[in-house]
Amino acid sequence: MSSDKLESFHIRFIGKNYCAWEFQFKLFVKGKELWGHINGSNLAPRDAEALSKWEIKDAWVMTWILSLVEPHFVLNLRPYKTVAAMWNYLHTIYNQDNSVRRFQLEYEMANFTQGSLSIEEYFSGFQTRWTDYSDIVYANVPAAALSTVQTVHATSKRDQFLMKLQPDFEIAWSNLMNRHLVPSLDACLSELLRKEQRIVTQATMEHWVNVSAPVFMAYAA
Template structure:
C-alpha cells in the first residue's frame, strides 16, 4: 500500500479504492470479496447511511452538504475522527478497530460526492485529512459565498420542478444565505432582520412560481395576513 497499516486497514483501503473507481466510471454494479469478517461486517453496516436521504456533494453546495454530513456523523458517534478528538490509539487491537471506523466514514463521503470528485480524494489516508482537503478547496469566505448565493437566488425559479423539488432547492439556498447574513447582525437587531427575511423569502418563493400557479399565488398574497412560507408550500402541493 505504500504506508504502514494493519491488515484490516489494508483490506478496507482496497475496498475504498474499488468503490471510488466504480463511482468514477459510474458503474451500476460492483462485487467485492473479502476473507476479513471485520471488514465484511463493517461494509455491510455502512448500508445504514443509505437509510437517510443524504444530500450529494456536487462541488457547489459545500455549506449545506457539510451541515448535513456533520449531523449524520455525529449521530453515529464518529465525529471525533474528523475533529481530532478521537486519535488513533497505540494498542494494536484498538488501533485496528479505530482504523476501520475511520475508513467507514471515508466510505460515506465517497458515496456522497459526485463521480468526478472521487479520484481527487484517493491520496488521503484518514477521514480527517480527506475532510480538511474538502474544507480547504470548497469552503469559501463569507463575501464570496454571499455573492454566489445572491446570484443563484436571483436566477432560481420553479421552471419544470415540482412544488416539492422547488421548495427544497429554494430552502437550501436561503438557509445558507441567512446563516451568512445573520452572522454579522447585532443581537439587538437580529429579530427585526429575521422578520424581514421571513417575509422577503416567502414573497420571492411565490413570485418565482410557474405561470400556471398565478391564481393560487394571487389568492395567497392578497390574504390578510399572508400565509407563512410553509403554509403556502403545503397548499400548493395539495393543489398540484
C-alpha cells in the first residue's frame, strides 16, 4: 500500500481549492480503510508492536498528503507528527466556511460565464463554485427548512447556468426556459450538449466543403 501512486487522484491542493481537494482525498483515504487515522477513531495504541504498525499506516497517509500539495506547503506541514494533526492544520487554515469565502464565491459566480469554454468545461466550473457555495449556506440552515431552500436553489442554479451561456446557445436556452414545465438542470445540460455537438458537426462539414471546393485557375495564353 505504501507504493500507491494515487493514479486516480486528479486534484492537487494549491491553496484555493481546499473543498474540492478535501472531498476527493477523503474518499481516497476511506477507500484505503484509513480514515480513522484522520478523524481520530483509530488512535495510536499503547502496545509497542501495534504502535509500530499504526505509525507505518499513519506515515502512509501523511505521505499521500505531502504528495498532493504544492511544494511550498510541505515545510508548513513539517512540524506535525501525525496525519490527524496535519489534517487539522490544513482544515483550520484553508477551510474558509465563513462570510469571506461566501462573498468570494458569490463574486466568482456572478462573473463566471461560458466564454470560450465548451459546455462541459463551463458546467464543471459552474458546478464546482455552486457546490462550494451551497455547502457554506446549507450549514446554517435548520434541518426542517433545508429541503425548501434546496428546491429554491435548484431553480436559481439552473437559471444562472442558462443565462450565462454563449450567444450561440441563446435560442436553445430561451426555448428551454419558455416551456410549460422548465426542465431540470441535468435535462437542460443534456440538450445543450447535443446542441453543441450539432454546432461542431455543422462547422466541420462547412470547413470540409470549403476546403474541397474546386479552385479554378486562369492561365495566360
